[in-house]
Amino acid sequence: MHGLSTFEPKNGAVKWLEARLPILSFAHSSFVAYPTPKNLNYWWTFGAILSFMLIAQIITGVVLTMHYTPEATLAFSSVEKIMRDVNWGWLFRYAHANGASMFFLAVYIHMFRGLYYGSYKNPREVLWILGVIIFLLMMATGFMGYVLVWGQMSFWGATVITNLFSAIPIFGNEITTWLWGGFSVDNPTLNRFFALHYLLPFVIFAVVGLHVWALHVTGQNNPDGVEIKDVEKDCVPFTPHATMKDGLGVTVFLLVYCWFIFYVPNYLGDADNYIPANPLKTPPHIVPEWYFLPYYAILRAIPDKLMGVIAMFAAIAVLAFLPWLDKSPVRSAKYRPMYKALFWAFVVVSIGLGYCGAMPAAEPYVTVSRVLSVLYFGFFALLPFLPRWEKTLPVPATIAEAVLAKSGVKAEPPKPEPVKAAPAKAPTKSTRLWK
Amino acid sequence: MTFKTLTKTLGLAAAVAGLTAVASPAARASEQEGPTPTRQEWTFAGPFGTYDRAQLQRGFKIYKEVCSNCHELRIPIRTLGQPGGPELPEDQVKALAASYTIKDGPNASGDMFDRPGRPSDYFPPPFPNPEAAATALGAAPPDMSLVAKARKYERGFPKFIFDALPVPGGMYQELGPDYIYALLHGYEKDEDPNWNAYFPGHKIAMGKPLVDGQVEYTDGTPATLDQYAKDVASFLYWASEPTLEQRKRIGFRVMAFLLILAGLMYFTKKKIWSGVAH
Numbered sequence: 001m002h003g004l005s006t007f008e009p010k011n012g013a014v015k016w017l018e019a020r021l022p023i024l025s026f027a028h029s030s031f032v033a034y035p036t037p038k039n040l041n042y043w044w045t046f047g048a049i050l051s052f053m054l055i056a057q058i059i060t061g062v063v064l065t066m067h068y069t070p071e072a073t074l075a076f077s078s079v080e081k082i083m084r085d086v087n088w089g090w091l092f093r094y095a096h097a098n099g100a101s102m103f104f105l106a107v108y109i110h111m112f113r114g115l116y117y118g119s120y121k122n123p124r125e126v127l128w129i130l131g132v133i134i135f136l137l138m139m140a141t142g143f144m145g146y147v148l149v150w151g152q153m154s155f156w157g158a159t160v161i162t163n164l165f166s167a168i169p170i171f172g173n174e175i176t177t178w179l180w181g182g183f184s185v186d187n188p189t190l191n192r193f194f195a196l197h198y199l200l201p202f203v204i205f206a207v208v209g210l211h212v213w214a215l216h217v218t219g220q221n222n223p224d225g226v227e228i229k230d231v232e233k234d235c236v237p238f239t240p241h242a243t244m245k246d247g248l249g250v251t252v253f254l255l256v257y258c259w260f261i262f263y264v265p266n267y268l269g270d271a272d273n274y275i276p277a278n279p280l281k282t283p284p285h286i287v288p289e290w291y292f293l294p295y296y297a298i299l300r301a302i303p304d305k306l307m308g309v310i311a312m313f314a315a316i317a318v319l320a321f322l323p324w325l326d327k328s329p330v331r332s333a334k335y336r337p338m339y340k341a342l343f344w345a346f347v348v349v350s351i352g353l354g355y356c357g358a359m360p361a362a363e364p365y366v367t368v369s370r371v372l373s374v375l376y377f378g379f380f381a382l383l384p385f386l387p388r389w390e391k392t393l394p395v396p397a398t399i400a401e402a403v404l405a406k407s408g409v410k411a412e413p414p415k416p417e418p419v420k421a422a423p424a425k426a427p428t429k430s431t432r433l434w435k
Numbered sequence: 436m437t438f439k440t441l442t443k444t445l446g447l448a449a450a451v452a453g454l455t456a457v458a459s460p461a462a463r464a465s466e467q468e469g470p471t472p473t474r475q476e477w478t479f480a481g482p483f484g485t486y487d488r489a490q491l492q493r494g495f496k497i498y499k500e501v502c503s504n505c506h507e508l509r510i511p512i513r514t515l516g517q518p519g520g521p522e523l524p525e526d527q528v529k530a531l532a533a534s535y536t537i538k539d540g541p542n543a544s545g546d547m548f549d550r551p552g553r554p555s556d557y558f559p560p561p562f563p564n565p566e567a568a569a570t571a572l573g574a575a576p577p578d579m580s581l582v583a584k585a586r587k588y589e590r591g592f593p594k595f596i597f598d599a600l601p602v603p604g605g606m607y608q609e610l611g612p613d614y615i616y617a618l619l620h621g622y623e624k625d626e627d628p629n630w631n632a633y634f635p636g637h638k639i640a641m642g643k644p645l646v647d648g649q650v651e652y653t654d655g656t657p658a659t660l661d662q663y664a665k666d667v668a669s670f671l672y673w674a675s676e677p678t679l680e681q682r683k684r685i686g687f688r689v690m691a692f693l694l695i696l697a698g699l700m701y702f703t704k705k706k707i708w709s710g711v712a713h
Binding site for chain 2: 084236244245252355403
């Protein structure tokens with residue numbers, strides 16, 4: 001997607017570098033000249049918000065690592081030492097712990113946005129699947145990070161989740177023992193979780209690189225779900241338009257994030273995790289962090305352990321098949337009345353599952369979780385058949401047309417055409433988007 | 436369009452299912468039997484909350500005279516003199532530290548020895564290990580350094596949502612102190628000193644620890660159980676969250692900065708996009 005690149009180095013040193021490693025022109029074409037659909041709304045700023053969160057988590061995490069001790073008898077007190085004695089330690093730890101929640105909040109919004117506007121459809125299947133992989137990696141990283149605190153909920157959460165692998169037929173117990181590095185969750189488990197918790201964010205970083213690469217090959221989807229036809233009419237350059245809008249999105253998101261860090265830092269955490277891990281005392285309710293609750297509800301909804309585990313993983317894996325399950329030629333839910341209704345039902349079902357996951361495994365929550373689990377998978381099962389019944393609304397031919405329809409015809413003529421926003425120096429280059 | 440109605444019904448059914456789950460009191464009642472603690476007024480609550488130094492000092496007196504006989508408090512003695520806490524004068528902290536006997540060593544000849552405490556020492560535990568405590572008392576009393584953050588009670592829907600929000604009555608972080616305050620009032624059965632209205636299951640190993648007039652106050656504060664409960668709960672919250680004042684002070688500046696920045700960015704963004712129909 002280098003259609004609008006006008007990068008012409010004048011500085012001698014830049015020219016020298018360009019001839020050897022064209023990284024500056026690459027950055028320029030990706031983040032400055034990159035054509036961005038005009039009609040993007042603020043739900044599209046969550047990509048930038050997520051990039052910010054990933055970097056924030058890595059920086060706070062690296063600093064915390066400098067003060068943390070990954071050893072079963074010392075881990076909990078080393079965290080307390082960070083909170084009490086390390087300069088700004090409380091800030092780093094609260095920022096990191098709440099940062100995980102904010103990361104998941106943003107990723108769920110980002111995923112629902114993709115779902116609503118059909119961002120997973122041809123030609124963005126690989127982009128979407130890379131996103132599902134990032135989500136899985138985030139879940140693994142979040143889970144292992146929570147264990148490192150070595151409080152009661154860390155320990156018992158780790159016990160419950162690693163025990164899931166014992167449901168695997170024949171080799172289940174051997175696999176679980178191998179994961180633990182012993183016969184229960186203990187110091188070897190903590191050590192390997194620490195190593196992996198440090199490693200996985202960099203794996204996420206790499207997959208995010210692929211995700212952005214894939215995005216820049218296909219171009220961004222947009223609220224109207226029509227492809228870019230004419231860069232001049234449909235797009236604005238990434239900088240300053242998207243840069244500024246993303247900056248505003250990140251700042252507003254930071255307000256929410258900082259509210260949690262500075263004013264309600266323990267709201268999202270479990271009080272039991274301020275009690276040091278005690279293998280001899282099981283807490284009355286073992287509850288994972290809020291961002292795992294819908295999947296936890298699906299796990300518990302099924303009486304059979306193995307089937308429960310399969311259903312839980314299937315609930316995530318099914319997302320990867322979405323591009324082929326949804327057969328409608330129309331992308332955006334804006335023009336799909338039935339899909340729109342189904343989408344909102346799916347949102348309600350997901351939140352309902354989350355609520356059930358937080359509740360004790362008793363009635364009526366068990367029955368409700370079962371109904372909601374069926375509805376959760378029902379959403380995906382219905383998608384292939386939807387085009388048979390759905391009467392879609394007329395889709396605008398181009399982004400420019402959609403924008404015109406929205407802002408009214410009179411808005412366009414008096415203003416100078418936004419072509420002015422596109423670089424004036426290279427008008428000949430840009431009629432085709434990707435070469 | 437029968438399918439449209441079907442999807443709507445599905446959505447509605449899901450919403451209703453969610454709401455009944457949320458509204459159903461049955462399961463929660465069995466989980467949380469007995470009364471729930473009531474929310475108290477705390478000086479350290481709210482966006483500008485700070486600790487009341489005199490209250491923390493009174494709370495420390497209760498800890499020292501009553502709680503410390505059974506409970507460990509795993510924090511350094513020096514913290515009593517640090518900013519944002521009870522802020523005892525330096526000489527008092529030194530004298531207090533010296534009043535404790537600390538086991539140290541080994542020395543050059545390999546022997547353990549006793550020495551007077553220093554401010555950098557931790558408060559010595561009342562028992563050498565939890566097993567010894569359990570043998571003496573029947574159950575090992577928990578360390579009190581984090582107890583005010585490690586206790587909570589169920590708030591239920593929709594209260595738990597407002598607890599997080601910057602609205603009047605929201606920003607509720609003091610569930611732990613409220614629980615401790617309630618617990619100290621919960622010994623309602625004279626015939627059973629181990630029965631507590633607020634303790635899960637009602638059977639608590641700790642017998643009624645505080646009664647009116649038990650600890651002498653020199654600053655004219657009424658020496659009542661209610662006052663003790665408030666003071667010790669405040670002290671324990673400080674022990675678990677000693678950086679609270681710094682956190683809220685910095686938080687205000689950060690939020691103010693971000694609000695101004697967001698405003699500036701909003702207008703800049705508006706200007707940049709003003710020539711573009713979107």
